[in-house]
Amino acid sequence: MPPRRRLTPDARRDQILAVAARLFAERPYDEVLMEEVATRAGISRALLYRHFPGKRELFATLYRQAAEQLLERTRLDPADTLVEQLTQGLDAHIEYFAENRNTVLAANRVLAGDRVIQTIMTDELGALRERLLAVLPVTDDAVRRAVSGVLNGWLVFVQVLCVDWLTEESCSRTELRDVCIGAVLGAIRPLLDEDPAPDWPPAGSAPDGRPGSRKA
Structure with missing residues:
Protein backbone atom coordinates (compact mmCIF):
# COMPACT_ATOMS: atom_id res chain seq x y z
CA MET A 1 0.00 0.00 0.00
CA GLY A 54 -16.67 19.66 19.01
CA LYS A 55 -19.55 18.64 16.79
CA ARG A 56 -21.32 21.99 17.11
CA GLU A 57 -18.22 23.87 15.98
CA LEU A 58 -17.80 21.47 13.05
CA PHE A 59 -21.44 21.87 12.03
CA ALA A 60 -21.33 25.67 12.41
CA THR A 61 -18.26 25.91 10.16
CA LEU A 62 -19.92 23.67 7.61
CA TYR A 63 -23.17 25.65 7.73
CA ARG A 64 -21.38 28.98 7.28
CA GLN A 65 -19.56 27.55 4.27
CA ALA A 66 -22.85 26.31 2.82
CA ALA A 67 -24.50 29.71 3.39
CA GLU A 68 -21.66 31.49 1.56
CA GLN A 69 -21.82 29.05 -1.34
CA LEU A 70 -25.59 29.43 -1.58
CA LEU A 71 -25.29 33.23 -1.64
CA GLU A 72 -22.79 32.90 -4.48
CA ARG A 73 -25.16 30.61 -6.40
CA THR A 74 -28.04 33.05 -5.99
CA ARG A 75 -26.23 36.20 -7.10
CA LEU A 76 -28.88 38.22 -8.93
CA ASP A 77 -28.51 39.34 -12.55
CA PRO A 78 -29.56 43.00 -12.89
CA ALA A 79 -30.60 42.31 -16.49
CA ASP A 80 -33.38 40.00 -15.28
CA THR A 81 -36.81 41.15 -14.13
CA LEU A 82 -37.60 41.05 -10.41
CA VAL A 83 -39.80 37.98 -10.91
CA GLU A 84 -37.00 36.21 -12.78
CA GLN A 85 -34.56 37.03 -10.00
CA LEU A 86 -36.97 35.85 -7.31
CA THR A 87 -37.68 32.67 -9.26
CA GLN A 88 -34.01 31.84 -9.72
CA GLY A 89 -33.10 32.64 -6.12
CA LEU A 90 -35.98 30.68 -4.61
CA ASP A 91 -35.38 27.71 -6.90
CA ALA A 92 -31.74 27.57 -5.76
CA HIS A 93 -32.69 27.79 -2.08
CA ILE A 94 -35.46 25.20 -2.32
CA GLU A 95 -33.13 22.86 -4.22
CA TYR A 96 -30.48 23.24 -1.51
CA PHE A 97 -33.05 22.63 1.24
CA ALA A 98 -34.30 19.48 -0.51
CA GLU A 99 -30.79 18.11 -1.16
CA ASN A 100 -29.60 18.86 2.39
CA ARG A 101 -32.76 18.13 4.37
CA ASN A 102 -31.06 16.87 7.54
CA THR A 103 -28.55 19.72 7.58
CA VAL A 104 -31.29 22.33 7.22
CA LEU A 105 -33.47 20.73 9.89
CA ALA A 106 -30.51 20.56 12.26
CA ALA A 107 -29.77 24.26 11.83
CA ASN A 108 -33.39 25.38 12.12
CA ARG A 109 -34.65 23.01 14.80
CA VAL A 110 -32.03 21.01 16.70
CA LEU A 111 -29.63 23.97 16.92
CA ALA A 112 -32.23 26.73 16.69
CA GLY A 113 -31.00 28.27 19.96
CA ASP A 114 -27.31 28.21 19.03
CA ARG A 115 -26.02 31.78 18.79
CA VAL A 116 -23.40 30.99 16.15
CA ILE A 117 -25.95 29.29 13.89
CA GLN A 118 -28.40 32.15 14.39
CA THR A 119 -25.70 34.67 13.48
CA ILE A 120 -24.97 32.78 10.26
CA MET A 121 -28.68 32.80 9.37
CA THR A 122 -29.05 36.49 10.24
CA ASP A 123 -26.04 37.40 8.09
CA GLU A 124 -27.37 35.36 5.16
CA LEU A 125 -30.85 36.90 5.37
CA GLY A 126 -29.32 40.37 5.66
CA ALA A 127 -27.27 39.84 2.50
CA LEU A 128 -30.33 38.61 0.61
CA ARG A 129 -32.38 41.59 1.82
CA GLU A 130 -29.75 44.06 0.59
CA ARG A 131 -29.62 42.36 -2.81
CA LEU A 132 -33.36 42.64 -3.20
CA LEU A 133 -33.40 46.26 -2.06
CA ALA A 134 -30.79 47.06 -4.70
CA VAL A 135 -33.05 45.93 -7.55
CA LEU A 136 -36.28 47.56 -6.33
CA PRO A 137 -37.38 51.03 -7.51
CA VAL A 138 -36.89 52.67 -4.11
CA THR A 139 -35.32 56.13 -3.70
CA ASP A 140 -37.09 57.62 -0.67
CA ASP A 141 -35.36 56.77 2.63
CA ALA A 142 -38.61 56.26 4.55
CA VAL A 143 -39.97 53.93 1.89
CA ARG A 144 -36.67 52.10 1.79
CA ARG A 145 -36.83 51.47 5.54
CA ALA A 146 -40.40 50.22 5.24
CA VAL A 147 -39.56 47.92 2.33
CA SER A 148 -36.46 46.67 4.16
CA GLY A 149 -38.60 45.68 7.14
CA VAL A 150 -41.09 43.90 4.89
CA LEU A 151 -38.30 42.01 3.11
CA ASN A 152 -36.78 40.99 6.42
CA GLY A 153 -40.10 39.56 7.59
CA TRP A 154 -40.67 37.88 4.23
CA LEU A 155 -37.26 36.17 4.28
CA VAL A 156 -37.99 34.74 7.73
CA PHE A 157 -41.40 33.61 6.44
CA VAL A 158 -39.75 31.86 3.48
CA GLN A 159 -37.27 30.14 5.76
CA VAL A 160 -39.98 28.87 8.12
CA LEU A 161 -42.23 27.81 5.24
CA CYS A 162 -39.42 25.90 3.52
CA VAL A 163 -38.46 24.10 6.73
CA ASP A 164 -42.08 23.08 7.28
CA TRP A 165 -42.25 21.94 3.65
CA LEU A 166 -39.29 19.63 4.25
CA THR A 167 -41.26 17.74 6.89
CA GLU A 168 -44.77 17.94 5.41
CA GLU A 169 -44.23 18.26 1.63
CA SER A 170 -47.83 19.42 1.32
CA CYS A 171 -47.22 21.09 -2.05
CA SER A 172 -44.87 20.92 -5.03
CA ARG A 173 -41.64 22.91 -5.28
CA THR A 174 -43.20 25.14 -7.92
CA GLU A 175 -46.23 25.85 -5.72
CA LEU A 176 -43.97 26.60 -2.75
CA ARG A 177 -41.89 29.01 -4.82
CA ASP A 178 -44.91 30.77 -6.30
CA VAL A 179 -46.54 31.21 -2.90
CA CYS A 180 -43.34 32.89 -1.70
CA ILE A 181 -43.18 35.18 -4.74
CA GLY A 182 -46.85 36.12 -4.39
CA ALA A 183 -46.35 36.88 -0.70
CA VAL A 184 -43.47 39.31 -1.15
CA LEU A 185 -45.02 41.12 -4.11
CA GLY A 186 -48.32 41.46 -2.28
CA ALA A 187 -46.47 42.95 0.69
CA ILE A 188 -44.27 45.50 -1.10
CA ARG A 189 -46.60 46.69 -3.87
CA PRO A 190 -48.65 48.98 -1.57
CA LEU A 191 -45.42 50.72 -0.52
CA LEU A 192 -44.18 51.55 -4.02
CA ASP A 193 -45.39 54.07 -6.59
CA GLU A 194 -44.19 51.84 -9.44
CA ASP A 195 -45.22 48.19 -9.76
CA PRO A 196 -41.95 46.24 -9.37
CA ALA A 197 -43.37 43.17 -11.12
CA PRO A 198 -45.98 43.93 -13.81
CA ASP A 199 -45.38 40.40 -15.16
CA TRP A 200 -46.79 38.80 -11.98
CA PRO A 201 -48.97 36.86 -11.67
CA PRO A 202 -48.51 35.05 -15.00
CA ALA A 203 -51.45 35.09 -17.39
CA GLY A 204 -54.05 32.51 -16.39
CA SER A 205 -52.86 32.33 -12.78
CA ALA A 206 -54.53 33.18 -9.51
CA PRO A 207 -53.32 36.37 -7.76
CA ASP A 208 -50.79 34.37 -5.71
CA GLY A 209 -49.33 32.82 -8.86
CA ARG A 210 -51.03 29.44 -8.61
CA PRO A 211 -52.59 27.99 -11.77
CA GLY A 212 -56.21 28.99 -12.13
CA SER A 213 -58.45 31.69 -13.45
CA ARG A 214 -57.97 35.20 -12.18
CA LYS A 215 -61.01 37.00 -10.88
CA ALA A 216 -62.03 40.09 -12.76
Missing part, protein backbone atom coordinates in the same frame (compact mmCIF):
# COMPACT_ATOMS: atom_id res chain seq x y z
CA PRO A 2 1.44 3.42 -0.92
CA PRO A 3 2.07 5.78 2.01
CA ARG A 4 -0.79 8.14 2.86
CA ARG A 5 -0.28 11.58 1.36
CA ARG A 6 0.31 14.21 4.00
CA LEU A 7 -2.10 17.12 3.63
CA THR A 8 -1.54 20.74 4.56
CA PRO A 9 -3.67 21.95 7.51
CA ASP A 10 -6.01 23.84 5.15
CA ALA A 11 -6.39 20.85 2.83
CA ARG A 12 -7.05 18.55 5.80
CA ARG A 13 -9.66 20.96 7.12
CA ASP A 14 -11.38 21.02 3.73
CA GLN A 15 -11.32 17.23 3.62
CA ILE A 16 -12.92 17.00 7.07
CA LEU A 17 -15.63 19.47 6.05
CA ALA A 18 -16.37 17.49 2.89
CA VAL A 19 -16.74 14.28 4.90
CA ALA A 20 -18.90 16.02 7.51
CA ALA A 21 -21.12 17.56 4.82
CA ARG A 22 -21.94 14.11 3.48
CA LEU A 23 -22.65 12.69 6.94
CA PHE A 24 -24.86 15.59 8.06
CA ALA A 25 -26.77 15.36 4.77
CA GLU A 26 -27.25 11.60 5.14
CA ARG A 27 -28.65 11.49 8.67
CA PRO A 28 -30.08 13.59 11.51
CA TYR A 29 -27.66 15.73 13.53
CA ASP A 30 -27.89 13.59 16.67
CA GLU A 31 -26.86 10.48 14.72
CA VAL A 32 -23.62 11.96 13.40
CA LEU A 33 -20.67 11.04 15.63
CA MET A 34 -17.30 12.75 15.64
CA GLU A 35 -15.67 9.31 15.76
CA GLU A 36 -17.27 8.43 12.44
CA VAL A 37 -16.17 11.72 10.90
CA ALA A 38 -12.59 10.86 11.88
CA THR A 39 -12.90 7.31 10.53
CA ARG A 40 -14.38 8.44 7.20
CA ALA A 41 -11.67 11.09 6.87
CA GLY A 42 -8.97 8.52 7.66
CA ILE A 43 -7.56 10.50 10.58
CA SER A 44 -7.31 10.11 14.34
CA ARG A 45 -9.86 11.63 16.68
CA ALA A 46 -7.07 13.72 18.18
CA LEU A 47 -6.36 15.30 14.80
CA LEU A 48 -10.07 15.90 14.20
CA TYR A 49 -10.44 17.67 17.55
CA ARG A 50 -7.35 19.73 16.77
CA HIS A 51 -9.25 21.23 13.85
CA PHE A 52 -12.73 21.29 15.45
CA PRO A 53 -13.17 21.16 19.25
